[in-house]
Amino acid sequence: MHNDFRSEAAFETVIEAHLLASGYVRVAPEGFDRERAIFPDMVLGFIRETQPKEWAKLEALHGERTGEQVLGDL
Numbered sequence: 001m002h003n004d005f006r007s008e009a010a011f012e013t014v015i016e017a018h019l020l021a022s023g024y025v026r027v028a029p030e031g032f033d034r035e036r037a038i039f040p041d042m043v044l045g046f047i048r049e050t051q052p053k054e055w056a057k058l059e060a061l062h063g064e065r066t067g068e069q070v071l072g073d074l
Contacts, residue, residue, distance in 0.1 A: 033071075040071055 020026060031039050044067050048055045055066070062069045 036071060036074065038071075038074065040067070043074070044070065 016026075027039060027042065031041055033040050047070065058070065059066045
């Protein structure tokens with residue numbers, strides 16, 4: 001069983017290395033919201049960056065609570 005764990009760990013390391021070499025970035029696990037199963041800061045940043053007009057409309061409706069509202073809706 002010990003060898004299985006080592007093989008699994010090696011397999012995961014190879015996958016991670018391939019993803020990182022292909023443009024993926026490592027994210028600190030501390031930012032993960034277990035309840036929502038997302039990285040809220042990354043999600044909100046992505047929406048703001050890719051949907052600026054829609055984000056502005058949401059901010060007009062929700063003000064400072066826009067991020068909370070969007071995360072709640074997800």
